[in-house]
Amino acid sequence: MFLKGIKRKLAQKYISKHSDATREINQNKIKTLGVLVDATLFHEFPFINDLSKLFNVSKSEISLLYYHPSTKQAKEMNVPVFTSNALAFGGQIKGEVVENFVNQKFDALLNFHEGQQLLLNLVSVHSKAKFKIGFSEANTKLNDFTVVTAIKNIETIRTELKKYLSILNKI
Numbered sequence: 001m002f003l004k005g006i007k008r009k010l011a012q013k014y015i016s017k018h019s020d021a022t023r024e025i026n027q028n029k030i031k032t033l034g035v036l037v038d039a040t041l042f043h044e045f046p047f048i049n050d051l052s053k054l055f056n057v058s059k060s061e062i063s064l065l066y067y068h069p070s071t072k073q074a075k076e077m078n079v080p081v082f083t084s085n086a087l088a089f090g091g092q093i094k095g096e097v098v099e100n101f102v103n104q105k106f107d108a109l110l111n112f113h114e115g116q117q118l119l120l121n122l123v124s125v126h127s128k129a130k131f132k133i134g135f136s137e138a139n140t141k142l143n144d145f146t147v148v149t150a151i152k153n154i155e156t157i158r159t160e161l162k163k164y165l166s167i168l169n170k171i
Helices: 002-019 048-054 071-075 096-103 118-126 154-167
Strands: 033-038 062-067 108-112 132-135 145-147
Touching: 002 118, 033 118, 048 062, 048 154, 062 096, 062 118, 096 118, 108 118, 145 154
Parallel strands: 033 062, 033 108, 108 132, 132 145
Antiparallel strands: none
16 A cells, blocks of 8 residues: 555656656647547547547547556456556556557547546656647646547537647648
């Protein structure tokens, strides 16, 4: 229990340190997309087909990674999922599924979770994505673009992404 607290504190320091770093934002259109999903909100991602149409990419170019706080429930899921066991010392992450996801060079990463989720924020910081999209309640320093709406309001999310990413010439 004590070690988990230390791991969490070090992870928070890592996020704070690396979220303040400036990154160069790629100006290219989005052709590959990574999506980080909070499995407590969505057991199945609700609009994968819409994202495919919105970003004009095939479903094979969209990679999903779920986070679930319960190891028992995560084992029952038939999708790529990670749990709190992925947290290592010094703000590092471990586990083949997570490491494969963060090492992919996505054109965009959609952080589909709300609030301050330590593990999801940590994966977002480690991600090699060129452009990061999140929601207003999540850590705004981690994202290049933030959608201000409720995460369950899919129609508004779709509309806002289309409108603003078109303006930014990302889609």
